[in-house]
Amino acid sequence: MSIKTKALTKSIWVFHISCGSCNNCDIEILDCFTPRHDIERFGVQLIGSVRHADALLITGAMNRKSVPRMKKIYEQAPKPCVVVAVGQCALSQHMFRYSYNVREPLDEILPVDLYIPGCPPKPEAIIAGITKLVKKINKGK
Amino acid sequence: MKILLNFLVFPGLLTAVCVGLLAGWFDRKISARLQWRVGPPWYQNFIDIAKLFGKETIIPRSSRWTFILSPYLGFLSLVLAATVLGKVMLWPSESFYADIIVILYLLTMPAVSMMIGASSSRNPLASVGASREMKLILGYELPFILSLIAVIIRCQDSIQLGSIINYQASFGSNIFSFSGALAFIAAFFAMQAKLGFAPFDISEAEQEIMGGTLIEYSGPLLAVFKLTKAVLLYTMPLLLICLFMGKDLGWMLLIPKYIGIVLLAVLIKNTNPRIRIDQALRFFWGPVTIMAVISVILAAVGL
Numbered sequence: 274m275s276i277k278t279k280a281l282t283k284s285i286w287v288f289h290i291s292c293g294s295c296n297n298c299d300i301e302i303l304d305c306f307t308p309r310h311d312i313e314r315f316g317v318q319l320i321g322s323v324r325h326a327d328a329l330l331i332t333g334a335m336n337r338k339s340v341p342r343m344k345k346i347y348e349q350a351p352k353p354c355v356v357v358a359v360g361q362c363a364l365s366q367h368m369f370r371y372s373y374n375v376r377e378p379l380d381e382i383l384p385v386d387l388y389i390p391g392c393p394p395k396p397e398a399i400i401a402g403i404t405k406l407v408k409k410i411n412k413g414k
Numbered sequence: 415m416k417i418l419l420n421f422l423v424f425p426g427l428l429t430a431v432c433v434g435l436l437a438g439w440f441d442r443k444i445s446a447r448l449q450w451r452v453g454p455p456w457y458q459n460f461i462d463i464a465k466l467f468g469k470e471t472i473i474p475r476s477s478r479w480t481f482i483l484s485p486y487l488g489f490l491s492l493v494l495a496a497t498v499l500g501k502v503m504l505w506p507s508e509s510f511y512a513d514i515i516v517i518l519y520l521l522t523m524p525a526v527s528m529m530i531g532a533s534s535s536r537n538p539l540a541s542v543g544a545s546r547e548m549k550l551i552l553g554y555e556l557p558f559i560l561s562l563i564a565v566i567i568r569c570q571d572s573i574q575l576g577s578i579i580n581y582q583a584s585f586g587s588n589i590f591s592f593s594g595a596l597a598f599i600a601a602f603f604a605m606q607a608k609l610g611f612a613p614f615d616i617s618e619a620e621q622e623i624m625g626g627t628l629i630e631y632s633g634p635l636l637a638v639f640k641l642t643k644a645v646l647l648y649t650m651p652l653l654l655i656c657l658f659m660g661k662d663l664g665w666m667l668l669i670p671k672y673i674g675i676v677l678l679a680v681l682i683k684n685t686n687p688r689i690r691i692d693q694a695l696r697f698f699w700g701p702v703t704i705m706a707v708i709s710v711i712l713a714a715v716g717l
């Protein structure tokens with residue numbers, strides 16, 4: 274394992290994209306940064322600009338308006354960059370599956386590295402997911 | 415050779431970066447503890463920098479060379495300032511004539527380079543950040559220079575850092591006089607704004623303008639900006655110590671002084687919300703400038 278991947282797994286800066294979620298998943302993501310869970314212990318930081326991102330947290334069912342924008346944001350992120358699908362909506366379109374506005378699930382659009390299920394997923398689940406991601410990166414690359 | 419060694423290793427680049435990154439961790443840890451969190455481990459900032467150097471650099475369709483070179487401009491001139499300052503603190507007799515003015519100029523370079531870089535990226539939010547940074551410079555430079563003038567008048571009109579330190583070594587620190595204390599407060603606020611700490615983190619407001627001036631930077635160039643921030647966190651408190659508490663500069667007293675100043679800045683940062691740019695200007699040109707002017711008058715009278 275090189276220094277590069279080691280450093281990457283110890284300091285993951287996440288950028289949060291909401292592609293039409295009901296906002297509960299977004300609130301649970303913010304919960305990870307509160308005193309109770311404090312994910313900054315692992316070097317995870319929420320940042321404001323995609324150019325600084327190491328991981329994209331995507332929530333919500335992909336609708337026609339948000340898909341092109343999300344693709345654009347993914348292209349703007351500097352590589353290596355992982356994509357994390359948070360919440361049932363992003364995983365399987367959930368209850369919006371037969372909606373007129375929702376066409377394809379997230380993993381048919383972008384290469385998703387990690388799925389975190391739940392509606393909304395608990396902060397504990399998100400943290401567990403991130404530790405799994407770190408293990409996966411360490412093994413894979 | 416010795417000069418190069420000074421610039422690259424001892425008071426310069428390497429020391430400044432290491433101490434600055436540690437101070438940056440101290441800032442993050444104290445902030446975390448104040449919010450009842452645990453906070454990152456001590457090597458976190460080093461890892462962040464290492465990671466940024468391993469990432470891809472994206473250069474927007476813009477004026478390419480200014481975008482690439484401006485971070486290095488700010489970083490190198492700031493390291494030069496750190497070197498001059500560190501040498502003076504170690505060997506006061508080795509300072510050259512008017513080095514305080516040189517340091518003053520070099521310390522403005524990071525902000526200028528940030529403005530150049532932000533405006534050459536052609537991002538609207540970055541240009542908002544750049545214009546805010548520019549207004550902020552106009553705000554804090556005036557009281558900062560005035561407080562320097564107060565110190566200079568107190569130390570028998572000498573514009574040489576070495577003799578300012580020597581004066582304080584024989585007549586006591588500047589901060590224990592009325593004019594020195596007022597000037598210290600003014601300079602402290604200017605330092606807070608230079609470091610980009612809240613309540614003056616207006617140009618990099620994460621929530622309003624997504625990182626402002628840094629929005630288009632990624633990878634190694636962003637790392638250089640982060641290193642600039644770290645070196646600034648090393649240089650500014652040391653400069654204040656040099657100007658206002660220069661009585662004993664042995665290691666045993668220097669380190670508590672440094673930690674004390676950084677701690678005070680972090681406490682102010684964590685207990686104040688961000689203010690608007692017009693409020694910041696009014697604050698700097700109003701109370702802070704008045705305080706600095708009073709300190710200059712008091713110093714001229716001899717208090």
Ligand code: SF4
Pocket residue numbers: 293294295296297298332333334359360361362363367391392393394
């Ligand atoms: S998964 Fe559930 S909580 Fe999350 S956006 Fe969808 S409906 Fe909302």
